[in-house]
Amino acid sequence: MSKIKSDLKIQKFKSRFLVISIFFILTTSISWFLTYNTDHFLTAVKVSSFGLVIWIMFEFDLLKESKVYLMLFTLSLVLAIIGYYLLEEKGADIWIRSTKASLCYLIIYKVLRYFYILIYKREPKLEKSGGLMADRMFSFILVAGSVFTTMSI
Template identity: 50%
Template sequence: MDNLDSSLKFNLYKHNNTYTFIQLNKEIKNEVFNYLINYLTYPENVKGKLKVYGFTRVNSDKLFPTKMISQPIQVYAPINDSDFDVVYATLESGHTFRIGFGENKVTTVNQGRWSMPKIEFWKADYESIGINKKSIVQNKVGGQIEKFNSRFLVISVLFITGTILAGYLTYQTESFVSVVKTSSFGLFFWIMLEYEQLRVKSAYIMLFGISSFLAFWGYHLSFETEHDIWVRSTKMSLIFLILYKILRYFYLLLFNREPDFDRSASLIEDRVYSFLLLIGTVLCSMFI
């Protein structure tokens, strides 16, 4: 849902209690449309598979040949699909493409059957549903934030206590560098695992606080070990959180949706965002 435009409207029409027609008020990207059809075919909390057909036009040269742009297509999940991660797209000519999610891999399959409904559903009354992204985010992470709070309390106490105690016991020994590495990379990976929670202000502030503690500790160590690269790594988590705020702001401004932070992200803008966030964190840690 994060990939959908906030101004998008879904008009729902019922026909003889047998069919439900959903009409969008504007065109969306083929990649997003495919996910929507797949989601409607396998809805949450509903047993079995629904028969869903979607009709749109080709607008993505990432999935289809450029010569096909603007041609109408019928999108649906194949009957024997057991992985729930693929849709078929059929042209009016019957030429059919198999589109897998993840890598958006497209292959040609046997001829399909084009079957545009002949029911004039738009003449009936309808219910219009909009997208409330704020509510979506709250529902998505609301149930998780309580678990995060409990998790944070336990981990942060162990982390701070362990870092101070281990640092004190190993200071000016060969084992001290191992303590710095463990604390720096341990916190960094923990924050990356909590990425979805960063949208929640309270969670962000808590993680920012513990990252500031580690960066402050590293700052004081730097006076004695100015050229130690591992001491500089204590700033990684703090820099990651600062870059997250900056890059997310511009991403929302450009694409009007939340970025997907994942190495297997299907959209190029998400891959660029993830790359800049990670590489920017590493470089800033080493040179600032």
């Protein structure tokens, strides 16, 4: 029963991914095209990068599925490559920092999840309140580590 439920969630994600990623790529491309040589370009880069991180955080429960993780990782990698291109072209460090936030989040998630499962023999849960201290520490380290890594590298 849980395998069927998991497959259904993945199918829903795939259709959601298709719609959201097309919307994300189009709006990001259009906003970057319209603001490329203006002062609002940096804002457009930050908003699109932040939007991708938020989307990935909302998909936390599905990140354990390798297909979902790989799809989001690919989109994050594309944004990070674009950020690297902007860094080389414009010479401003803030672009590479904001565009790699989602990539850092996903890499740290994979490493932390591996050790969490190794130690606790179960999947980590992201809960607002209550839950085990280990789950709260996992969430804190994931978010704080992503922010720190994004700003320091």
